[in-house]
Amino acid sequence: MSDLSHIRIVLVEPLYSGNVGSICRVMANMGLSDLVLVAPQIVDGWEEGERMAVHAGGLLAKRREVATLSEAVGDCVAVAGTTARLGLYRQHVRTPRESAAELGKLASNAPVALVFGREDKGLLNEEIGLCTHLIRIPTADAYVSLNLAQAVMVCCYELFVAQGNYEAPTEKSEAAPAAHRIKMMEMWRQMLLLIGFVKPDKIDHMMQGFQRIFTRGAITVDDVHILMGVARQTEWAAKRGKKEQVTNNQMSSEQ
């Protein structure tokens, strides 16, 4: 487990506070906390920003603002700029996934900046010139320009995943051993015959169907217990039904 506290999100001249607020939320979601704005040009006040930050308002409040990109990244060992365009000086771009492991590693003991440009025109060539890495987010050709906060999301998400911070919730119950599964299938065979679901000469074929249904994915010990329970309960209900029918018949005949 490593953390991303050395990753700095740098926004160059952002225009809309809603995007900055959304980015604060994204950063909190992905475990980042260092936000620097370069010469912000917010046109709509900060109300929308606070609304979009939701529970990450603290991060919005402790943002730093500086005048130039050089100032924002001066102490960083790596500066990764993002671009949607491919130009003469933008050919050496990599995807967020390709960059994530290296940037995360560099950030393990020194600041690393992820730099995002203006909503309307991205980063200028002279700003790209300050970057040691270039990142371009994969998109469909028809619409390559991402919303600023969405671009930050993808990059932070890739960094977070690359850190191996997240363990996928694994199956709580272990996979059932074959003998357990076979015993369950035998209980189902008896139950299906008992309730008259299929005739005895068709049961083998039908059991192949149930085998396919039950074991399409990994079947766990818990799953087998549930399916055994259904077989047992069905048998009990079917036998009680038979008994009641017998009793009713007896009662009828007694009247």
Add this chain to the structure above:
Amino acid sequence: MSDLSHIRIVLVEPLYSGNVGSICRVMANMGLSDLVLVAPQIVDGWEEGERMAVHAGGLLAKRREVATLSEAVGDCVAVAGTTARLGLYRQHVRTPRESAAELGKLASNAPVALVFGREDKGLLNEEIGLCTHLIRIPTADAYVSLNLAQAVMVCCYELFVAQGNYEAPTEKSEAAPAAHRIKMMEMWRQMLLLIGFVKPDKIDHMMQGFQRIFTRGAITVDDVHILMGVARQTEWAAKRGKKEQVTNNQMSSEQ
């Protein structure tokens, strides 16, 4: 190259049109086009939605609205619900990355739904019950709740990347063969000696430094040509300087 036209984004009772608009943009960015809203509860009119959709307004306009989730997913061969919570019926969740390849494959010839719940309380248990797959997006423990449009972004991005639609822009120039690189290093050695950058007894050590600087990453044929050009030009300028100095000295002595 395959496409994601069979992936349907289903939003259950969304509250804010800005999120729906952002989602339209995300879908266009990632090559999706099928949007269904289940009983939308939009509280703020559609103006913000249109603003956030930007160039994906067409997608917003052709959204479908239905009354129930069953209706929205009735024709889908797989229904993937998203959840931030882990409960009794939510244990079999996978990450977007783990799910992406399978869902993309299922969607190659039949509709597959990605279902997202309300901004404030996600999907209800009865809605989770309609899902064949469950997805949970990795987050930091401190703040697990993603903005709705951000959640859609991560899922669509993973689907897009898994389809192999995106080829990372590769280095245009091929890696330089060793002989080419060695010849360049020899030109630099001569040049550095000529300009008096190091004394001859220190040049081997210095060349190790340059070797390290120039070959920290892959060095391409183009890179080698640039570095050879610098060595050649420096030699030319240094020799001209010497000549001019000689000329000047001669002139001085002639005066």
